[in-house]
Amino acid sequence: MSQKVYLGIDTSCYTTSAALLAEDGSLLAEARQILSVKPGRCGLQQSEMVFQHTRNLPRLVEEVFADKDCTLAAIGVSGYPRPLADSYMPAFLAGMSVARSLAAAYKVPLEVISHQENHLEAGLWSAGGPQAERFLLLHASGGTTDLLLCERREDSRYNLTQVGGSLDLHAGQFVDRIGVALGLQFPTGPALEQLAEQAEKPLELPVSVRKLDVSLSGPATAAMRKLEAGANAASLALGVEHTLAETFARLLRNGAAAYGVRDVILVGGVGSNKYIRKHVEEKLAKRRVRLWVPEGRFSCDNASGCAAVAWRLHKKND
Template identity: 70%
Template sequence: MCKKEVYLGIDTSCYTTSVALLDKAGSLAGEARRILQVKAGCRGLQQSEMVFQHTRNLPELMEEACSSSFEIIGIGVSARPRPLEDSYMPAFLVGLGLARSLAAVSEIPLWQISHQENHLEAGLWSAQGPDTDRFLLLHASGGTTDLLLAAKRADGTYELTQVGGSKDLHAGQFIDRIGVAMGLPFPAGSAVEQLAATAKGFIELPVSVRQGDVSLSGPATAAMRKLEAGAEPAALAAGVQYALAETFVRMIRNVAAQKEVFDVLLVGGVASNAYIRSHMIEKLAKRRIKVWIPESRFSPDNAAGCAAYARRQGEGSHE
């Protein structure tokens, strides 16, 4: 019996261990991921703890994802945070080490990309677009709030140029600070979204946008003051969502007009928030800016992008 040929993706980010398998046609054949454990009341992990948890998680996730009979014919892995020469983080060495070992033993090709490029590839694969060679990429997460201009190269890779983003606090950090202060678990994104859904209205917070540059420390400070003053948690959670959504809209609107680019792909954990997505789609449509959104589970950290990139390279498919 012939085994199904698949491409393996591995991503060991700051707070998620993940593996994914795509077949030669680009369909998801298997996937497993696990969020790293953070003690209650804390807002993060040391790199050494991330490395330990990734090392512990990967064998179990590989066993789960490969429960069927597969033949791995290529591997894609996140080797660093961003596509820059000096970009480095120990957590990614865990996935890279396993990928290199598997590739060497099995004598199959290995393609290394950055975590940010993994998000791009996962978004493109899941959203099936943008169907243009030049578009904006909003990467909003706990460790990144970047607006990038993505330009496709002849070899199918993308040149990413930062054209906007936060100058201080990241979007996910904003959410986590308020969420943890409310007693919600870290990472707090999903809990804040669920709490906000119960609100009858939202508490207005300041929005600071200048061209492509944004500041989130001011809105976060304002939110903390309102919470300390006894603000209703659900309404404040809704206010955090609104402030972030409106910040993204204004930033994208400014840069889109300046760069004459009218397609934007949303990726990252914060970009999976349903309210933020709907607000952005509605507001940006008025400026004829099309928003491309991957399935919500492929917007946060996941390994599907690494597998998708390996599949595109392996199949010679640069469409």
Template identity: 65%
Template structure:
């Protein structure tokens, strides 16, 4: 039986993703693959990202389509990092070229959005809300730590940056600490697992001014603490676990203060979280608990759809294709 679907494609800095969504907005199939980074490495060059995406896309398509008979009605693709004309990153050319080729071959619509909008759409689709015309959107990942005001415009959202990091991104903070602790890259899931063994949570420095934050100072503080704790770390994981828990606390507290200030300034009572860093359960719980005291409701996608994935591109294409507003 043929399934009518919309295809989402996202080729970010560290994940190749495909997602098929049916006409009713339900997941039909998905595949994703994290790009390979050599042990001890802290990232990839854009040329290496492009190479791996180019190899991954056909294999992921074969995997996703296996056992299905799809009729693709339209394609959504992440074409650039942010919804700005000057936003550009070569990694997204792999997905964009793949999407343009398919759209031209089959004569179907192609909708280009940014990677950031893909994260928002994925979160909205997974969390089923908020059902509000104005809300805050926190996007925290390896390449982004942005607080944005989302305002509904027909079948899309206009994003205005109202705050964020002045230096280091949240995911970079996590990865630098994780690698210093001997964890693999990217370090988010492993750092969260390590932090579960903590016996205490050190309150690391937090630097927040209204909706602008700095993470380089807190990161330097933790890296110095790791150097001091190295002899103990080799004998016992407790010191490392405590510092990992401290990183979680510092990021969560930074996000809370930034969101609280932004909500007051822009008179909104809803915030949606997305990005790999926001998949951390401890960070999520801390944000929800603290903001609830201020009457701010937090919307969160399923953890599976918080990090890089193509469901947002598919959801955007489905909404456009079905004429939903």
């Protein structure tokens, strides 16, 4: 018997992805393709992102629907970076065009959310919480290091209000700047994490946190100077992880105290790092603040959050 399914599409700066949820909210299939970046480069132009997404997405949609007896019930797609009126990035047009076309052809609801909300929804779906009406979200990636207050609305969506974050470099930029200097392939997060596992102890780097504002340019400059001075690569990689972990822990501790919340959720590519998660969780536990983290593969860029919001908002109407 054909089952109803919920499709999610996300075309972020460096990953094309599609996901399919079943009627009970479980994952039926997901597929993703990291965009190709030439060795030694630290990014892509938006036009190149759009081209690669346009090329990748049809194949990924075909992959998630392959060999499935199903009926499309709703679609979720990320249409812009942040939930703000002026938030725009061409990369998301590729996903929007496919999602709108499918929704029109199959006459199903289309939920357009921001990429940041996609990360939130993926985190809630994968981690199973928090269930609180108010909690904090730290979105740490290559393009974002935002601390947001999340408040549940009557329509089951969330209001996201930025209350803190980085004043300069984003966490992923810090990781990639040092990773590329170490000769790692961009985006360097997974490779830097593997390199750090070889170190006995982290190289000491500064931590700059003032209330709900953090600075990562200073730690990045210090790391580059140590590398130029001949620092051990693995120890430096672990030092980058430790500095980010301590930065996040202090920021979340301060945020929880400022807004009187006991639940925080960590998402984004940098948030998938095991060392960082463990350190932050241990630090927050001492303040009786619970850290929620999605499964690692659903913390980095993926479309499960878009599929999850389509499922969550439309399953009751089926």
